[in-house]
Amino acid sequence: MEEEQVAGMNKAKEVAEKIRELPFGMIKNINHVLSQLSATDRGNVQMGVRLWLNGNAIHSIDMGFLGVSDTFVTEEIAPCDIVLFLKPKKIKPDDLILFVKQKWDTHTPLFVRVTKVADLGVEVEDSVTMTRMVLTGDNILGKVIKVIQFATPEWHEIAEDIVDKDELLQILDTARTHNSWNEKRTREIARRIQYVHTQLS
Numbered sequence: 001m002e003e004e005q006v007a008g009m010n011k012a013k014e015v016a017e018k019i020r021e022l023p024f025g026m027i028k029n030i031n032h033v034l035s036q037l038s039a040t041d042r043g044n045v046q047m048g049v050r051l052w053l054n055g056n057a058i059h060s061i062d063m064g065f066l067g068v069s070d071t072f073v074t075e076e077i078a079p080c081d082i083v084l085f086l087k088p089k090k091i092k093p094d095d096l097i098l099f100v101k102q103k104w105d106t107h108t109p110l111f112v113r114v115t116k117v118a119d120l121g122v123e124v125e126d127s128v129t130m131t132r133m134v135l136t137g138d139n140i141l142g143k144v145i146k147v148i149q150f151a152t153p154e155w156h157e158i159a160e161d162i163v164d165k166d167e168l169l170q171i172l173d174t175a176r177t178h179n180s181w182n183e184k185r186t187r188e189i190a191r192r193i194q195y196v197h198t199q200l201s
Contacts, residue, residue, distance in 0.1 A: 019033055034049070042109075043100060043101075043109055046100075046109060046141075047100055050141075066082065066083070066084050066158070066162065067082070067083050067085075068080060068081070068082055068083075068159075068162065068163050068167075068168075068171065069081045069082075069083050070171045070174065070175060071111075071175060071178070072175070072179065072185060073096065073111040074096075074113070076096065076144075076147055077096075077111065077144075077147055078150065078185075078188060078192075079171050079172055079175035079189060079192065080150045080168050080171055080172060080192055080196075081147055081148060081149055081150050081155075082147070082148040082155055082158055082159065082162075083144060083146075083147055083148075084144070084145045084146040084147075084148070085097075085098055085141070085142035085143055085144045085145055086142050086143065086145055087140070087141075087142050087143075088142070088143040091114055091117055091122055091140075091143060092114065092117060093114050093115060093116060093117060094113065094114060095113075095114040095143050095144070096111055096112075096113055096114075096143070096144040097111070097112060097114060097122070097124065097135075097140055097141075097142065097143045097144065098110070098111055098140070098141045098142050098143075098144070099112060099124070099135050099139045099140050099141060100139050100141060101139075109141060110126065111144070112124040112125060112126050112135075113125050115132065118134075120134065120136075121134040121135050121136045121137075122134065122135045122136075122140070123135075150192055150195075151192075151195055151199070165196060165200045165201070168196050168200070169193065169196055169197075172189050172192055172193050172196065173193075175189055176189045176190075176193075
């Protein structure tokens, strides 16, 4: 096992050298590589970056996060809503939290509702599968503090700085595919697509 780890570290050094040789400048080099990895392994990239931050005295648990939703979460969040979440000091029943679901070597961020808080962890319910599970602090990325609804004045103030028109349309197109079975959701997605086409430059 130790020999495998040494070989793995040596390989990582080789990859790092190749990243340095990319022609964009070091910061953009890293960004481009992470973007490529995120196309198929977004959850793993998110956890890897978080692990690096925490290991280098830049504690992600003290940071807030702002993101654009790519899915429906109960009745509170829909695709292209802006979601603000942060690592909470306290979690209570009925909170909506973002956690990392791990299966084999894959990490998938998911929103779930807290049903119970106990000494051993936080019991949550997945609104899609209606299954319940117990999470520990290491799995919890953050608690939803605020949802900024699509197309509101506040949404417009923020959206233009974090996402562009093509990205919004891509999110909505993917959401339409995933929710083709739900007439109410497909109508809402169609409304949002029309709004993006006609109201955003």
